[in-house]
Amino acid sequence: MHKIDNEKLTFPKVQELFLNNSKLELSSDSRKRIQKCRDYLDKKMSSEKEIIYGINTGFGSLCNHIISKNDLKILQKNLVVSHACGMGEEVPREIVKLMLFLKIQSLSYGNSGVQVATVQRLIDFYNNNIIPVVYRQGSLGASGDLAPLAHLSLPLLGLGEVYFENKKQDAKNVLKRFNWKPVELHSKEGLALLNGTQFMSAYGVYCLLKSYKLSEIADIIAALSIDAYDGRIEPFHELIQKIRQHKGQLQTSQNINRILKGSQITKRKKEHIQDPYSFRCIPQVHGAAKDAVGYVAYVFLNEINAVTDNPTIFPDEDLIISAGNFHGQPLALALDFLSIAVAELGSISERRTYQLISGKRGLPSFLVAKPGLNSGFMIPQYTAASIVSQNKQLCTPSSIDSMESSQEQEDHVSMGANAATKAYEVIMNLEKILAIELFNAMQAIEFRRPAKTSPYLEKIIKEFRKKVDFIETDVVMYDKMQASIYFIRELEKNIEIKI
DSSP: OEEESSSOOOHHHHHHHHHTTOOEEEOHHHHHHHHHHHHHHHHHHHHOOOOOTTTSBOSGGGTTOBOOGGGHHHHHHHHHHHHOOOEEEEOOHHHHHHHHHHHHHHHTTSOSOOOHHHHHHHHHHHHTTOEEOOEEEOOOSBSBSHHHHHHHHGGGGTOSEEEETTEEEEHHHHHHHTTOOOOOOOTTHHHHHHSSSHHHHHHHHHHHHHHHHHHHHHHHHHHHHHHHTTOOSGGGOHHHHHTTOOHHHHHHHHHHHHHTTTOHHHHSOOSSSOOOHHHHTHHHHHHHHHHHHHHHHHHHHHHTTSOOOSSEEEGGGTEEEOOOTTOOHHHHHHHHHHHHHHHHHHHHHHHHHHHHTTTOTTOOGGGSSSBTTBOTTHHHHHHHHHHHHHHHHHTSOSTTOOOOBTTTTBOOOOOHHHHHHHHHHHHHHHHHHHHHHHHHHHHHHGGGTTSOOOHHHHHHHHHHHTTSOOOSSOOOOHHHHHHHHHHHHHHHTTOOOOO
């Protein structure tokens, strides 16, 4: 059981919660903070005739429309219903569950004016694995993730659809099954649910954790490719990295040296003077990606511990402030940066794959004994090249774009939601590219026998061979490439998050 309280979230903690499928519970302090804020708001609304944006006014450019007290609940329900305008593919369920968690966390700080019952219902959904159907398209990433968060919130009202017990069904039917009544939203609650960066943040956290793991796996695969290509170890010498002082570069070289420790192939005398950049510059390229991941981690660690709805309520200071914490610019920039860094890991990986099949360093053309009769590993490289090209197109920054909305009241937007979904695509593409390099390197290393690579890599080779055999002649390959992806996912499980 994980208690939602004032303790700062960390990425290892978030991963642990999801790996262990932990249940959530509001701490007594969180309940008090939420209730204190709600009581303050109710008192404020009953004792004053003050006009407060989003509480007794319309939204966006309709902010000058005053709403009567009798219509405040209708206003909040109308907000959720009218904003559920998402389109496109469904958001992966694991990301929607992360959205639920991050929304609960943000509301728990007691600056949003929600009812305890509303937060509790979100927790009930999370704990019972009731996952709202949310769509990828629709958020500008500025006035919060309005459309996606509306779809996340609809089921609280008995509207929309959810996944429950692996079946998509109407939310109202699931509420009946648990004997839950639809939540009756009070003043400000619809806005608290819909304003916020939880769509961008959930994608960002998922992408960040995946990128971190893949950057470590890229080092493992690159090390295998180095021995498969009969590459030199000198570019990974500690002195080279120290005179440049980039943290990621030093970390990468240390990883490669650790992975290749004890390799017979690494130690033997080389006939060639130097290697192509895709091998020689692994510390510089992989290291730069690691440093980018570190920066993105800094941004998202702040975000997942923040209050990002609007207006924000400060009971102790007797203040209700309408501002812009929902604007996704920090996330948009970071997500674009992450996409570019991850795409470069794929780009250099594909180049290593190309070198392995090029018929150099004593390796047969296309890594088969009888090239010509057999095409061998010719086309997996084509596939990798195609995916690398797609990543380059996806890396056009979203954060440089902005389009006016709400009659120009919301005249600058971050497009962070588009940056988030693009980053997801780029990262899933990287996994495929690395899987193809792994597939090729595993084939190439067999041509170095009887010499052995490091004990660490020999263990990995042994496990891989349980899934994919050495290829003697042309066979159907797509299933073996898919098996390589699954093998990478198994490796991911053993990587400790240290950001």
